[in-house]
Amino acid sequence: MPRQTSRDLRNESRFEVLHALFSLGPSTRQEIAKHTGLSTATVATLVTQFLAEGVLRIATVEQNTVGRPYERLSIDPDRGRILGIDVAETYVDATVYDVTLGPLGQSEVALDEHENDQAYVVGGIVRAVEAAVAASGTRRDQIIGAGVSMPGQVRPDAGVSVFAPNWDWHDVKIEELLEERLSMPVYVDNPLKAVALSEMWFGVGRETKTMAVVNLGTGVGAGIAIDGSLLRGAANNAGEWGHTLLQLDGRQCRCGRRGCVEAYLGVHGLEMSLAEIDPDHPALRQPLQRGFVDAVAEGLAADDPALLELARRTSHYLAAGLGDLINLLNISHVTLTGWTTEALAEWLLPAVRAELPEHVLPGSQPGLTVEASRVPGNAVALGMATFTLEQFLGALGLASPASAPGTRRRLRTPASAKS
Template sequence: MARHTARDLRSENRFEVLHALFELGPSTRQELARHTGLSPATVATLVTEFLSGGVLHIAAVERNTGGRPQERLTIDPDRGRIVGVDVAETYVDATVYDLALGALGHGEAALDEHENDPDYVVDGILRVIESAVEDGGTERERIIGVGVSMPGHVHPDTGVSVFAPNWDWHDVHIEKMLEKVLPVPVYVDNPLKAVILSEMWFGVGSVVDSMAVVNLGTGVGAGIAIDGSLLRGTTNNAGEWGHTLLELDGRQCRCGRRGCVEAYLGAPGLRTTLAEIDPEHPTLRQSRQRDFVEAVADGLAAGDPALTGLARRTSRYLAAALGDLVNLLNIPSVTLTGWTSDALAEWLVPALRDELPHHVMPGSLPGLTVEPSRVPGNAVALGMAAFTLQQFLTRLGLASPAGTRPRPDPDHGIDRSRQGQRL
């Protein structure tokens, strides 16, 4: 793995200050220094850079008796617009945000899950971005960047979709394809990294520093943060919990292995489980994954016994798989996100909580919470917007991208007060 350089630490310090402003709201330099643990001199320098780049503005000046006036700083939402895009095997979802990551406009469209041509996917992305821009009444020249989450293994520093098993993609240069048709910089990453960043900034990250966000959809995976740091791994492939083993020599997984977690908890896996319970069940006639999952939710609400059995069995699979994750990482918080989770959490979560004690070691069980994510809107799109904001700071000369391989840099001017920074 690449070593941490002075440039990386300065980038992390800058993003830490920005993160503090999202958490605290309008803040003084002293409050930012206390919240981040950075030195007052470092915060003062970074604030000056942010002000010069138009990222921050002075919201108020407070005059204290006998002391110097204090400026209360806030992010300037009108500095630009960012588009966050969530691309999955069955849909594209896009949201336009202001610079303070307030949602302004939204667009979504279904993708044919049986169509995997990259040009087809790119066309779907463009159409949904256009829809979101129109919905938000956004002037196109104000868009400063687009962040696009792609399923599977992605290299954000090269913009390449290395491997997307459900599409059978190998080394697709998706960022270059998008930049040819979009007039703004594009940043590409993996949805697991996006959802954990969203949870760190806008979810349970406000109360815990270590957590996993489990994404349930066509595929499954886990975004992971340990001690406040997003876990990427050597090649940005950390979090492929869906391709850990649930059953030796079990169901065939699209990745090529047998018995993977995804083969039981992904939407196609739920279909397989229902077929084992009741091969003639009418819900199996739903050909599209999202229609199938919605029909399962409707049937559970109506008390359908076969679908109740499906939920019970799926909760046991999920508890066993999450037990391994919790035992390995000793994390205090697991949140569920993704369109399958959104549809079925009402039935899965209570059964999951009952089942987990049978799979989690006693030392990791106290204080463990499992709940649906409370991040507003689309957590993937929001996380991609936050990553894209960082890229915008890079282009302003205010940061260096955390996802890229660092270059040699003189080791000077470093604030070493917080070396385990977020991102």
């Protein structure tokens, strides 16, 4: 039985100081104490340790008219670089971050969603990484590691893509494959866990510790945080809201079941809905899913009646599906993310908010908010970089209370950070 010791508590305090600096930016010891709830004395002790270890640096010194000068502390951005990589069915997005998780360079490579060869997908990841590393002006020896989100079911502790339905991958040792090709430590996880973590660190998580982050793209799903802990489930598969029912014995879902939420709200679900409304609609002739979603957004902006009906039906499905999530978990904060959200939020969100009260039990309605994510950039890539940073902090002896999946701790201290 795992047991929390006083050493864990000290580590948790150390982690919270760093987390506060990520949230607040450069801050005084007093501001950190206020944000974390730790005593000023504890914060002062921990900051002294961090300065000695080179994790923090003094960013600015301010002199007020009276009293001692105020030092603002920040995490030393030169300690290393981290890659966050979002691998989806239709693209790879790689971003290089500094250790304060500020983006330095990014690259996107398109993937053909009809191609499922391992070498093809791995090749796309490698090209995206190389371009992002070049764009950010990063030296290889600065890189602490790469966090790679793979679609479908992933076991971070084993580094394995257990099942990727779109590619029909089973038990692919993706971490090993990528470490060999990229020559850097790799941490793999699932995009739902990544978006939840980025929302916990940089989005609505600043205000609440309990939330659902609903991702709408080729696949759909939810990242769920309860009291500041990521819900992983028995085998890291929690959050498969996309494979809960909207309609018993309804539309065929690619998971094999019928009537799943994803068969209505995944991009292919939207295509099926539009085909029911107007089977000859020109948007359906787009060969790739992203092209379809872009065509829908353009047509909606031009008040295309078939697409307005598509938006109406999609909002109805989305309100119903979110109602299920809220009724089951009694979660007050729902954030929408993913590229369908980015393209269509302005048409979907007002209608969803209007219909949602019809689906939510009275006791779960007070304080309920549904918003598009405020996390800047690619939330999956940012979340994967955050996981990688947590692993790195873990290797420094800092436990994250939130997301630790009990993975192997293999991330090295980079050469630049040791000096």
